[in-house]
Amino acid sequence: MTAYQRDVKTRQTDVNPVITVRPEDPLQAAASGDERHRILDAAGRLLERGFHLFACDHPDSTRCACGRSCDAKQRGKHPAGRWKELATNSLVTLGSQMTSLRNVAVACGPSALVVIDEDVPGALEAYASEAGEEIPNTFRTETGKGTHFYFSAPEERLGNGLGQLRGRGIDVRGVGGYVIAPGSRHQSGRIYEASDWKRPVAQLPTWLEEALRASPMPNSGLIRADAGTAARAEYGGDLWRLVLQVLTVDMETESRHGRLHWAACRAAEDIAAGYYDERQARQALAAAGVDVGLDERDARDYVRRALRWGRDHMGAVA
Template sequence: MATIDRRATTLALAHALSAAERGLAVIPLSRTKLPALRSPHRDDPDPLPCHGECGRFGHGVYDASTDPRRIRELFAAAPWATGYGIACGLHPHHLIGVDLDTKSGTDSSVALRELALRHLFTIPDTVVVLTPSGGRHLWLSGPPDVVVPNSASRLAPGIDIRGAGGYLVGPGSRTGHGVYETAPGTSRLAPAPCPSELLRLLLPPPRTHHPGPSTAGRQGQGPGQGQGQGLVQFVLAAHEGQRNTRLFWAACRAHENGIGPQLTAQLVQAAVRTGLTEREARSTIASAARMTAPADRRH
């Protein structure tokens, strides 16, 4: 059995490195499809929010990387891993996963086709991953300035969405139920752009914004500040349970667009207004800066 596990780990690492060559950030997964490395803070009496700032592995999707050296280190720390996860929402693909489940008692593929007919969009040819249970994962690419949240059956019964802060089980992964495989004819495709009509359905409804006395003071902002106001508003619209995730991905977008330092104060202020402490907000933003830094500056 140990020989089979070692072979599965070796294959998973090989597939993960291949995915990283395509710009997909990866983490090792166990047979349960969960991140293979446990949190280093699990025994702390009063753990503080940490997305990897401590420098140790075990922060789930926040460990994801395209750096081959880091990926090998992750798998070396998890020799029991038999699969890998692909982080969604990251540059350059800004991956969105459409998970068509078969366990909900409904035909999720039919539900997606009905949505497409109703809202006048077509699912383009793209990467399709077949799951051991008979489901399918469709890979789509999102715009760099849009953060798609995770959801379960919100779009339709049996259709789950993997977006910011989520991950997809990569093809070639072995789980307790079988192996994930790329559908014939799709392995060489790049994730296709998400249709705009579908993208609109995936985003949370915007909150009504009432301009206040400070609106006039925003005139005359520099290019970086004006470009980042959408990210600030996205953080302000966060509900409990999604505040850290929204802040993290807004900060990632800001750093990818070169306005991270200029926007930090506004993002912190917005996060505090949603209920985070300033310390939590700055910690999350620092993690985003580390995640989006060039590979040679992450170590």
């Protein structure tokens, strides 16, 4: 047993008073006690691996941990506060975030992880076999609808951009992203299960890293045909042109934010003209911002504000 493990073991006893429940129904109390125990037990193992964790919503708690009135489909995933500040490698600190029933999430950036999150079962396997490659034997979690594949991040940072994996039922979580940890409960009632706790996290294989970095390179001066086709299929005729403008930003001469701002102003005009709605524009432009390397939250906030600015400055306030 390493000093760190001993430390974790000692600290575990400290955590118990923090997570004491005072329920009215003893049966529910026992059930919720088991639930907490399973979630914290899994969290302890993840902390030993050096992962950074934080508390998030649990679908059985009365209201969403984010403080808003989220509907059933959104439950179980929202952080219980500013997650980048909450993320910790200390069991005591994590325990102090879990004074009521909570799930746990893994902050990928500080944990030095890239996690492939399948929305469609078998999606990564399908991509790998097309590329003539094999998915390395790595730590993974079965989720409500697919698998989370954990990889250790390469030295050069990888965000949440999808590169060639876009449109394949796959999400990527790197710097600026998080995934719900094994032990937690999905809103469908299923538990996120680690497939094998003994399995180490493998290095992100080169073929996968290259696929993730394969968004159009700044200054290449070329619009890659497949990026164009994917954006067109995903966002439709009018929006894809704006998405492409963002994807092909020339960082030598202008900023990504500047190009996003320009695209959002054009989108605001299109929205007013009824070509598509604001939600579609927000999603498409934020995804394009992530593809050119912006942090997901930054891209989303920036696009939302830029769309509002565009709308207000064309005198068409909705």
